[in-house]
Amino acid sequence: xxxxxxxxxxxxxxxxxxxxxxxxxxxxxxxxxxxxxxxxxxxxxxxxxxxxxxxxxxxxxxxxxxxxxxxxxxxxxxxxxxxxxxxxxxxxxxxxxxxxxxxxxxxxxxxxxxxxxxxxxxxxxxxxxxxxxxxxxxxxxxxxxxxxxxxxxxxxxxxxxxxxxxxxxxxxxxxxxxxxxxxxxxxxxxxxxxxxxxxxxxxxxxxxxxxxxxxxxxxxxxxxxxxxxxxxxxxxxxxxxxxxxxxxxxxxxxxxxxxxxxxxxxxxxxxxxxxxxxxxxxxxxxxxxxxxxxxxxxxxxxxxxxxxxxxxxxxxxxxxxxxxxxxxxxxxxxxxxxxxxxxxxxxxxxxxxxxxxxxxxxxxxxxxxxxxxxxxxxxxxxxxxxxxxxxxxxxxxxxxxxxxxxxxxxxxxxxxxxxxxxxxxxxxxxxxxxxxxxxxxxxxxxxxxxxxxxxxxxxxxxxxxxxxxxx
Numbered sequence: 482x483x484x485x486x487x488x489x490x491x492x493x494x495x496x497x498x499x500x501x502x503x504x505x506x507x508x509x510x511x512x513x514x515x516x517x518x519x520x521x522x523x524x525x526x527x528x529x530x531x532x533x534x535x536x537x538x539x540x541x542x543x544x545x546x547x548x549x550x551x552x553x554x555x556x557x558x559x560x561x562x563x564x565x566x567x568x569x570x571x572x573x574x575x576x577x578x579x580x581x582x583x584x585x586x587x588x589x590x591x592x593x594x595x596x597x598x599x600x601x602x603x604x605x606x607x608x609x610x611x612x613x614x615x616x617x618x619x620x621x622x623x624x625x626x627x628x629x630x631x632x633x634x635x636x637x638x639x640x641x642x643x644x645x646x647x648x649x650x651x652x653x654x655x656x657x658x659x660x661x662x663x664x665x666x667x668x669x670x671x672x673x674x675x676x677x678x679x680x681x682x683x684x685x686x687x688x689x690x691x692x693x694x695x696x697x698x699x700x701x702x703x704x705x706x707x708x709x710x711x712x713x714x715x716x717x718x719x720x721x722x723x724x725x726x727x728x729x730x731x732x733x734x735x736x737x738x739x740x741x742x743x744x745x746x747x748x749x750x751x752x753x754x755x756x757x758x759x760x761x762x763x764x765x766x767x768x769x770x771x772x773x774x775x776x777x778x779x780x781x782x783x784x785x786x787x788x789x790x791x792x793x794x795x796x797x798x799x800x801x802x803x804x805x806x807x808x809x810x811x812x813x814x815x816x817x818x819x820x821x822x823x824x825x826x827x828x829x830x831x832x833x834x835x836x837x838x839x840x841x842x843x844x845x846x847x848x849x850x851x852x853x854x855x856x857x858x859x860x861x862x863x864x865x866x867x868x869x870x871x872x873x874x875x876x877x878x879x880x881x882x883x884x885x886x887x888x889x890x891x892x893x894x895x896x897x898x899x900x901x902x903x904x905x906x907x908x909x910x911x912x913x914x915x916x917x918x919x920x921x922x923x924x925x926x927x928x929x930x931x932x933x934x935x936x937x938x939x940x941x942x943x944x945x946x947x948x949x950x951x952x
Contacts (some may be wrong), residue, residue: 484542484546485536485538485542485609485612486538486542487546487549488533488612489608489610489612491555492555493610493611494550494556495556496608497558497604497608500603500604500868503870503871504868504869504870505600505603505869506603506869507596507597507604507605507606507865507867507868507869508594508595508596508868508893509594509595509596509607509610509863509864509865509866510593510594510595510863510864510866511591511592511593511594511613511614511617511618511861511862511863512590512592512861512862512864512890512905513588513590513621513859513860513861514860514886514887515588515589515859515860516857516858516859516860517625517626517858517859518588518625518626518629518859519587519588520585520586520587520588520952521585521588521592521621521622522583522584522585522621522625522627522628522677523579523580523581523582523584523585523586523592523617524582524621524624524674524677524935525582525620525621525624525670525673525674526582526593526616526617527582527694527695527920527926527928527929527930528616528620528670528690528694528695529612529613529616530577531694531929532616532694533612533616534572534573534921534926535926537566537570537572537924538566538571538572538573539566539571540563540566542562542571543563543566546562547559561601561602561604561605564599564601565602565605568599568601569923569924572923572924573609573923573924574598574599574602574605574923575595575596575597575598575605575606575609575922575923576595576596576598576921576923577595577919577922578593578917578918578919579592579594579917579920580593580896580916580917581916581930582935582938583934583935583936584916584938584939585939585952586903587902587951588859589905590896590904591895591905591917592617593613593863594917598922598923603868606865607865610863613863614856614861614862614863618859619667619670619671619674619854620670620671620673620674622854622856622858622861623671623674623675623850624674624675624677624678625859626822626850626854626858627654627674627677627850628678628939629822630654630822630825630846631650631678631679633825633826634650634653634825634839635647637829637833638839638840640833641801641803641805641832641833641838642801642803642805642807642838643802643803644840649840650679651679651680651681652679652680653681653842653843653844654675654681654825654843654845654846655679655681655682655815655817655845655846656675656676656679656681656682656683656684656701656845656850656851657683657684657817657845657846657850658671658672658684658846658847658848658850658851659672659683659684659685659686659851660847661847661848661851661852662848662851662852665686666686667851667852668684668687668851669689670690671684671851671852672684672686672690672851673690673694673695673700675687675850675851676691676701677935677936678936679701680701681702681703682702682703683703683706684851687700687701688700688701695930695931695932695935696929696932697931697932700932704734704737704738704773705730705734705736705737705738706737706738706739706740706775707738707739707740707775708740709743712724712739712740712743717743717744720743720744720749720753721752721753721757724739724749724753724754727739728758728761728762729761732765732768732770733768735769735771736771736773737765737771737773738773738775739772739774739775740777741754741776742775742779746774746776746778746779746784747787747791749774750774750788750791750792750795751795754772754792755791755796759795762811763811765811766810771810771811771812771813772811772812772813773813773814773815773843774813774815775814775816776788776814776816776818777817779818781816781818781819781824781828782824782827782828782831785814785816785842786828786832786835786837788814789808789814789832789842790835790837792808792812792814793806796808796809797809804836805833805837806837806838807838807840807841808841813841813842814843815843815844815845816828817844817845817846820844820845820846820847821849821853822849828844829842860886862887862889864878864879864889866878866890866893866894867891867892867893874892876891876892877891878890878891890905892907892908892909893907893908893909894907894908894917895907895908895910895911895915895916895917896915896916896917897911897912897913897916898948898951899913902951903916903951
């Protein structure tokens with residue numbers, strides 16, 4: 482879809498006829514009104530702007546949209562769109578302000594604000610809602626879920642490991658979601674949102690998006706890994722040979738991930754990895770390779786923990802200074818089946834109860850990461866909050882008595898940080914710095930950041946002490 486005139490809801494085409502006479506400017510905002518988390522990690526606007534706003538509308542686009550709207554039985558604002566083509570070179574006369582990407586913001590605060598700059602295009606602000614809101618809510622929601630999953634992991638590492646948590650945590654939640662989403666674009670944007678927090682992925686589209694939209698040459702890493710077809714193609718009688726081949730082919734690789742539940746996970750550990758192949762595993766360890774055993778069936782809580790305990794029985798373990806057991810560095814377990822933020826918490830909590838350090842396990846998440854979210858996960862909305870009519874600004878808001886949670890904000894807005902939290906205020910009441918910064922104006926993208934800058938902000942690097950404490 483390259484024609485932004487058609488990248489909207491059908492009813493939007495009738496809205497230019499519905500505003501009060503004399504309307505010249507409309508100001509709207511995007512917020513997360515609440516949801517699964519009380520904060521959101523803002524991400525994805527830059528990708529949307531580069532993909533969507535750099536392509537000028539043409540007269541051919543106008544003609545195509547006019548034909549479709551006519552056949553679709555909705556009005557079409559040909560005069561308005563031809564004005565944008567003729568007077569603005571097809572680029573949208575808008576100002577977009579936003580909080581810097583990677584910022585963790587308390588819910589119920591403005592994240593993005595947009596208004597038209599040409600009085601003839603008062604209708605344009607709300608017209609782009611469908612595309613803009615979709616471009617923000619999905620990557621922000623994935624980044625937020627991923628962020629809070631990381632906080633869970635960091636918390637358990639801090640309690641149960643002697644090692645610095647952050648370097649370990651960066652590779653403890655691997656993205657397996659590419660095949661489970663509805664489109665390649667979702668894989669790219671959702672996968673990239675996850676990589677704000679982590680460094681491991683099998684979603685290659687996310688790597689391309691990082692390079693295209695955030696100037697990141699390599700955003701994440703993967704490892705040689707088996708799937709069931711490559712293991713079971715050796716037949717059951719050749720199971721040991723399949724594992725041995727993996728260890729041989731990738732000897733020297735930092736990590737070799739082997740799915741081991743094709744027949745019997747615990748037999749594979751006891752009879753092969755800790756039995757007939759133990760010397761090969763140890764030789765690989767000498768060459769710098771870590772074996773990661775992957776269960777892929779059974780109870781997602783108990784199965785990986787039992788696998789860890791069996792590996793400890795066969796390969797030994799040490800007790801760290803905090804009293805938790807740790808496998809030898811050359812062997813770990815990867816649980817990638819049935820993983821959600823909730824199951825991560827449950828697995829790590831159960832491991833702690835059994836005196837097992839969190840560093841013994843890594844996770845892979847598929848649809849739970851990239852697909853099991855929607856706009857209501859964080860209750861995202863874009864609403865008009867102010868309109869200028871005949872030179873006078875009016876507040877615009879909704880106040881539904883049937884659902885006061887949908888009460889919307891009034892006026893032209895600003896975002897501040899004080900007393901350990903973010904606050905949305907009316908622009909005229911702003912005291913101090915407005916954290917909304919202009920990122921787009923009249924066809925020019927004003928701010929583009931590299932991916933590391935976004936990551937640093939999410940990690941609290943460069944923030945004030947109060948902002949870091951608020952995270």
